[in-house]
Each structure stands twice: as C-alpha cells, then as structure tokens.
Amino acid sequence: MGTRLLSGSVAALALGAACTLGSVASAQDTPSWCGPNEATLALLDGFGGNSWRIVTAEAGRQEAERCPSITEYFYADGQGDTQRAISDINSMAARGVDALVVFGDAGPAVLPALTNAYRSGAVVVPYRVLVGGEAGTNYTRFVGASFVDDGISWGNFIKEEFPDGANILFLSGPAGNSQGLEELEGMRQVLDDSYVFLNPDPFAVTNWDPSLTQQVLSAAIAQHDDIDVIVSDFGPSLVGALPVFENFDRSIPTLVTSDGNSLGCFWTENHENNPEFDLFTIETGTDNVRLAVQWAIAEATGGEAPDAEVFISSPFENSVTSDPNSVQCREDLPGAIYLSSGVPADRQAELVGN
C-alpha cells in the first residue's frame, strides 16, 4: 500500500551509511494510514512466550516503524497472567500513551481496563481475541481475524481434491475454543453432507499440545481406517504426531492446516514415502497485528483508515497446484518460524533462536 517515493535517492544515500539511514528510508515510505499528528503507541501482549507471539510482536514493531509520526513505541508482555495484563494496560494509559494495541488473551477480563483507557482518551484497538464490549463505547475498534474464511479456504481445497466427498478429521485447540468453532462453520458452508467429520462434534480437542495431539491422532487412526483429510488449525503441532501413521503401515493423508517451517520441512522429507500426503496451508496470521497497528495509528495520528476491517489469512502453500506457493522449507532455520510472515525468515530465526 505504501508509495515508494524517493527510493532511488535513498538507495544512493544508503551506499554511504546504510545502517543509520535505515530508519530514514522507512520514514520516507510513509503509508496512507500514517497521519501527521505525533503519537506514541504500545503493543500489549497477554502472553508473549512462544514463537508465534515473538514473531507477531516483531511484525507489530515493524509496522509501527513505518510511520514517522510514532515518536515512541512500547511493548509489554502479560506472561499469561491476567492481573499483569490488566496492570500493563492501566500503566500504559496512565503514562499517557496515545494508542494501545492489545492482544486480550484473558478475554472479557481485560475489558474494564480497556474501557478506562479508552475513556481517558487513548485509542484502544483489541485484536484477534474477542474481549466483549462494543466499539465506540469500550474501545475504538476491534480488529478480528476471520476464522470462518480460514474454514472456507480449507473447504474449497478439500472440495477440489475430493469432489465426491471425503472423511475428515478436524483437530483444534482447547474444548469449545471459538476459533475452532468458526473454522468449522466456514468448512460447513463449503462442504455438503458427502463430507463426513469423523471426530466428535465439533472437533477433536488437542489443546494445541503436540503430545496430546499425538495421543488423539493414534486413537483416531486406529479407529478409522479411511481418513482422507486431516484438518488442523495449528499445523506445526501435528509434526510430532504424523509419524504415527507409520505404526499402522498407512500413508499420511492429505493435510489441511496453517503454515510453519517445521511442517513444510516435514512434508519435504516425507511426501515421497507417503503417496497420499498432500499439503495445503493458509498463512498462520502473524500479520494480523499489522492491520490492528494500522488502525490504531490511523486513529491516533489522523491518517486514512485502512481498507480492511478484518484480517483474512490467504492460502500459502499448495503441494498439488503450487498456487500460490509450493511447500516452503528452510532447513537451515529453526522449525518454529513462519515463512508466511511479513517478518523476514532470517530475522525470525534471530528472534526465536535466542
């Protein structure tokens, strides 16, 4: 979206002092959502302790950096502690930070703190996790991700691959999580009754934990000898579990999920021995934060509103058609990075690799 003005002169200057002028280069690349009024911005994470969150925080920081009107950028990690997350929000509001972008892991528990911050005049943008309340009353705007669209993307691929129906095993995280329910809704919009879900309704519970996933999957494989497709909303957690198929002398079936370097490399290593192992992934959504940051900055600096209101993950890898990409694997980098992310892979590796 950004207009690349003066890139030629920047390139020339960069010859002289590449490092110091990095920020100047991005300053001259001002996007439309970055308005003229100066503001400070804070990214508040409810839990920052996994690679997905680390990459997300970096994506948020990079996005804020693109706007020269942002004079100061703060980041706080609630470390999975609701009290800490609430006090982070309160202290940022008390410091007079102009815009808060909040990953409200604790859900409605952080709403009162968000409401206070909003009423004290800050721009408050919760994203991805529903916190309850209403835009305009409790916060400025909620920037969600459309998990229904994820389900639709998956459903479309399954329909293409198995036009006459298929047996599907759908794995999601903790029992009743809204992400899994929305994804199922999306798949059901596309897939008719000839597509049978083998798992208990609405999805097999894995808590996104690789060892529980492994146990759930071995039980499911033993029970059903006709699994055509496995759908999971956290692909990398399957990597430990997929070799279970070997115990049954069966090919790994088609896998429909979100991307991760470990998964891409696993496919690269194993697809030849598993003739039915096709892979389709959507972006894992580490760039959802960018849209939230854009909205927060637009509101705080008087910039133009971004086009999108909801983040939609695009398809990322397709082992059958290679459209939009063939399966990606960077063997030299850690497994816990996401090649779909806007944060360059090497930068992710630096962050994740301690």
Add this chain to the structure above:
Amino acid sequence: MADSTNIETARPMPMTGGFSLAKGFVTIVVSTIALIVLCYVFAPSAVTAGSLMGSLPFAAVLAIVGLGQMLVVQQGGFDLSVPGGVSLAVVIATHTANGNDAMLLDAVLFAFFCALVAGVLNGLMVAVFKLNAIVATIGMNALLFGAVFAVSGGVPRITTDLLAEIAGGRSFGVPHSVFFALGILALVSFVLKKTVAGRRFEAIGANPDMARAVGLRVELYEGAAYVIAQLLYCTAGILIAGITREPTAFQGNSLLLPSVAVVVLAGVSLLGGRGFPISVVIAAFFLNQLSQFALSIGVPYSAQTIVQALALVFGIGVYSINWTGRFRKTNQSSMEEENHGNQTA
C-alpha cells in the same frame, strides 16, 4: 503419625509379603484386565498394535514420573514440582542440543545436573528445614519454570535425530521408552525391596519417629526421595523430548495430576510407608489406556475428563475398601488405625 498398618505391611519379606502386596496389586491388575476386555468389546481399535505403539510411550513416561512421585509420597510428602522438572528437562534436551546430535550428551548431562540441584534443594527444604512439602515444591516448580523460560524463552525447538531414535524409536516392535520404564521399574523395585537402604527407606516413610529412635538418618532418606524423584522426572522429560518431535516448553503441565493418580491407584498410602512400584507402572498403563478408550469410543472431551476423574475416585475408593478389609480381619481397632482411616477417607 504412628501408622501401624504400614509397619505391619512393611514387615513381611518375599513370601508373606506377596500376599499383603496382592490386594493393591490384584485390584489394579483386575481393573486393567477389565478395561482391556471393555476395550475389546466396545472399542477394539484402542487395543490394536498400532494404537498401542502410539500410546505406550506416553504410558511409559507417566510410569517413570509416577515412580518418582511414589518415592516422595512414601515419605509422606507430595511433589508439585513435577511440571517444572519435566519441562526443564524437555527444553534443555531440545534447546541446548539445538538439533545437533554431538551436543546431545552434554545436554542430557546438563539436564540431570539441573534436576540434581532442584532435587537437593527440595530435599533440604522439606527434610532438613521441615517446610511443608506442598509449599516447598510448588515454590520449586515456579523456580523451575523460570529456568524453562531462561533456557527456551517459551519457544519450542525440534528435537535431535539421535534423541528421537533413542527415545522414540522401536526395537523388536516395542517402543524404546517402554524399555526405559521397565528398566527403571526393575531398578526401583530392586533397591526398594532387596537392599538395606531400600528397606530403611520404607521403614522411615512408615514411621519416621520410630526410625529416628533406632538411629536411622531420617533426613537423609527423606531428602533422597526428592532428589531421586527429580532425576526420574528429568528422565521422563528427556524421553518426551525424543517422543514428541517438537515438544512445547510446558510439556510437564499435564503430568502433575496423573502422577498423583497413578500413585493413589497403585494403593500407596498418602501418609507414607510402603511403595508398590509394579502397581504404579500398571496404573500408568491403566490410566493411559483409559484415555485411549475414551477417545476411541468418541465421547466428548468433557466426558473424557470426567472418566479420568472417576478413575481417581475409584482408586481412592478401592484404597479405603482395602483398608476396611484389613480392619475387619484384625478385628481390633487401635486408635492409630482409626485416625488413619479418617484421614484417608
């Protein structure tokens, strides 16, 4: 405090010991067989070779953790640092080695060193400074998780190929982790039942006051329980790191409750005393098979959790009934026994 039941059951050695052992042992064996029959009837897929290959490694891990918890429970304690101990071993085995087979030995040794330090600290706090075991070990758990974050930053890392082969591979069609569990079972059983130190350990757990009176070094044995327990958690953690290709940094969290459950199901008194290593291992298999059964018959997740909770209640129930049976047989009610019954009910 003075627990005559435990002293009585701790006394008989091989022959008569076999009979008194039989009750707790038989209960868990009968339950396990009943469960296997149930599986054959209602969920045959849960007992196929492929399914067992997938689930046995986790039963083995639980068995090893359970044996550690058993040693602590035998000394009348509780070890709530299981999640931290296991998770730390997992992240050290994956992060320190960092996918490099050559670094694996260093990583494993470092993991055991950390476990040793944690165990010694636990032992000092509980046995020497007489802190409440629950308070001391929950504090240690928090410390261990601090170390987990320091090592890993909470980020999972892929395990090394060598460790995946050692812990997750198979020989003669049996997962390696099962051999580890059986080896550790043999070791714990032998030391506990056939060596002087092991007999003292059980006697001290049954009645520390009496043991002190006869001149045994109570603190040393009590502290040792925590040290050995940590070493066992560490072993389990390293195995998990090999079994699960990309383990999370919090892999131990789901093991705390089951580790207590298998000890209870095996009929070990929560007041301390005699240990039943074989029963603990069978109970681990039982609990694991129970969740496979629940998964295979396709009950909702909520029901699975309830089924496991019921198994725990069943274990405690059986334990009480066992006690009542003995109570009737002796047909005498000493004050101590009555206290014991009230506390366990």
